[in-house]
Amino acid sequence: MINLNVNHKVYQVDADPNMPLLWVIRDLIGLTGTKYGCGVAQCGACVVHLNGEAVRSCVTKVSRAEGQQVTTIEGLSAQNNHPLQVAWNEENVPQCGYCHSGQIMSAAVLLREKADPTDQDIDDAMAGNLCRCGTYLRIRKAIHLAAELQKKEGGSV
Amino acid sequence: MKSFVVMGIILCMIGLMAFAMHREQRSAAGLTTPIVVKKDSIASVKAFTAVYKVLMSPRCMNCHPSGDIPLQGDDSHLHTMFPKRGKDGKGILAMKCANCHQPENSPGLHTPPGNPNWHLPPADMKMVFEGKTPRQLAKQLIDPEQNGHKDLKKLIAHADDGLVLAGWNMGEGRTLPPVSHAAFKKAWITWLTTGAYAPKK
Numbered sequence: 001m002i003n004l005n006v007n008h009k010v011y012q013v014d015a016d017p018n019m020p021l022l023w024v025i026r027d028l029i030g031l032t033g034t035k036y037g038c039g040v041a042q043c044g045a046c047v048v049h050l051n052g053e054a055v056r057s058c059v060t061k062v063s064r065a066e067g068q069q070v071t072t073i074e075g076l077s078a079q080n081n082h083p084l085q086v087a088w089n090e091e092n093v094p095q096c097g098y099c100h101s102g103q104i105m106s107a108a109v110l111l112r113e114k115a116d117p118t119d120q121d122i123d124d125a126m127a128g129n130l131c132r133c134g135t136y137l138r139i140r141k142a143i144h145l146a147a148e149l150q151k152k153e154g155g156s157v
Numbered sequence: 158m159k160s161f162v163v164m165g166i167i168l169c170m171i172g173l174m175a176f177a178m179h180r181e182q183r184s185a186a187g188l189t190t191p192i193v194v195k196k197d198s199i200a201s202v203k204a205f206t207a208v209y210k211v212l213m214s215p216r217c218m219n220c221h222p223s224g225d226i227p228l229q230g231d232d233s234h235l236h237t238m239f240p241k242r243g244k245d246g247k248g249i250l251a252m253k254c255a256n257c258h259q260p261e262n263s264p265g266l267h268t269p270p271g272n273p274n275w276h277l278p279p280a281d282m283k284m285v286f287e288g289k290t291p292r293q294l295a296k297q298l299i300d301p302e303q304n305g306h307k308d309l310k311k312l313i314a315h316a317d318d319g320l321v322l323a324g325w326n327m328g329e330g331r332t333l334p335p336v337s338h339a340a341f342k343k344a345w346i347t348w349l350t351t352g353a354y355a356p357k358k
Contacts, residue, residue, distance in 0.1 A: 040268045041257040042237070054251040059263045106251035113250050125250035128238045128257070 002066050006031065007075025017063035021055075022046045024062045025072055033073040033101045037130075044129030047102040048072045054109045054128075073101035076108060083153065084108055087146035095133035103129045107143050116147050192309055194350050201351035207336060207344035209291045209356075214334040216324040220277050221286035227277055228287070231332050242283075246276040262328035270328040274319055295348075295355035312349055316342040 004011045006029060013028045025031050025048065034057060037045030041056040048057045049071035050064070076082045084104050087093075094100045103126065110117055110125035117125070122140050131139070211217060219228035225242040226235050243249040248256070259271040278284040282305045286294060297303045299312070307315065315321060325338045334341065348354075 040265070041263070042267075047251075047256075053253055053256055055256045059257065059259060059269060061259065064259065109251040121250065124239075124241055125252060128240070128252055 002062055004029075004062070004065060004070060005068065006070045007072060008069075013062070015062050017061060017066075019062050020058050021048070021050075021060045021062050021065050021070070022057035024065075025057060025070070031072050031074050035098055035101060037099065037102070042130075043099070043102075044106060045099045045102045047105040047129065049105060049109070052109070052112070054106045071105075073105060076104065082108065083146040083149035084111065084142070086149055087142040090145060091138050091142040093135055093138040093142045095131075095135055099129060099131045099133075103131065103139055107139070107146070110143065111147060111150060115150060117143065192313065192350065194309070194352065196352035198352060198354045201348050201354035202356050204344045204347035204351065205291060205295055205354070205356060208341065208348055209294060211324075211334045211336060211341045211344075212286050212294065213289075214324075215332065216327055216334050217321075218286045220320075221284055222277070223285050223287040225277075225280075233287070242277045242280055244280045246279040248276075262326070264329070266330045268328065270323070270331070272320055272323045276320075290358055291356040292358055295353070299349075299353045309349060313346055316345045 001012045002015055002017065002024075004013055004024065006025065011029055013024055015024050015028060022034060022036060025034050026036070034048055035045040036058060037043035039058045041059045044056065046056055046058040047054045049055070049069075050060065051068050052071075077085060082104075084107050088100065088104060093103075106126055106129050110121065114121050114125075119140060122143050126136075126139065126143075212221075215228070215231050215233050219230075219233055219236075222228050226239050227242075228234065229236045238252065240252045240254065241249050243253075248254045254275045254277075257269045258275040259269065260273040261271045263269050263271060282303065284297070284304065289297065301307065304312070322338060324334055327333075336344075
């Protein structure tokens, strides 16, 4: 059995240590907000936070996450009211929506490290998250809005 | 009698100095045998030719780019997604190297190679290989201001650094450096211990 802390809740999962974290999160724990895209760390659909970093869960073995803090899109905020989630809604960012939990999880790391990001910061931080609907301009706009909301809330994420 | 005493003291001092110097050399080497530098410019330059071929191979050069974006593939193209070096060489923001590069190689073709310490050289010591001539690279490698203040002992030890060794274990489908790690290490040590001469060009 492997002990995992996902969204501040402890889970004991019966998984091979080599099983990708993505499948443990989705199939064994049942949190399906995190998506499978490419399986080779090329698209960013599967991004979750591992100790606060935007890891690709499709290539991260569950053994790497044992005893660490994992946060998925479901755990990003208590009421789906993280500034990024509010901004995403406000700007109607998603089209098909498939990549957006990964997009938001990457953007959350960006806003934590750069509270007032420039377009270049956004491009640098989000270059590993692909969107085949091409919503990049709305993503950029929403991240700027989330930065403003975060500032108004008076703190970093 | 007095001159014998003086002579004796001088001989003792010389003996002590020789002993101390020998110990220092052994200590600096950190090896069971002391590092002996025997200058030989021809052997040194010849050894560096082999070293250069390895360092300029994609498995080494791809993480020693001239810019701040690593390279990828046998054609050394810019890394897809354009991850950036960052201050510590470990990436920036949501694009840290270890977000994709695991402690070990990921299985399968076209998956990220891995290492527990995956990174580029840091921003204050870029150690660029890309575009360097043999002469430029040789001089850079032994310049303490550019090599992270590595002395001879540390330069020799660097041949067995985890990331250097990783060049010979980069996962499925990636071409290996042109010679084995053992042959590279031999050439590297030969180059350094024959005077670390830089080729003319």
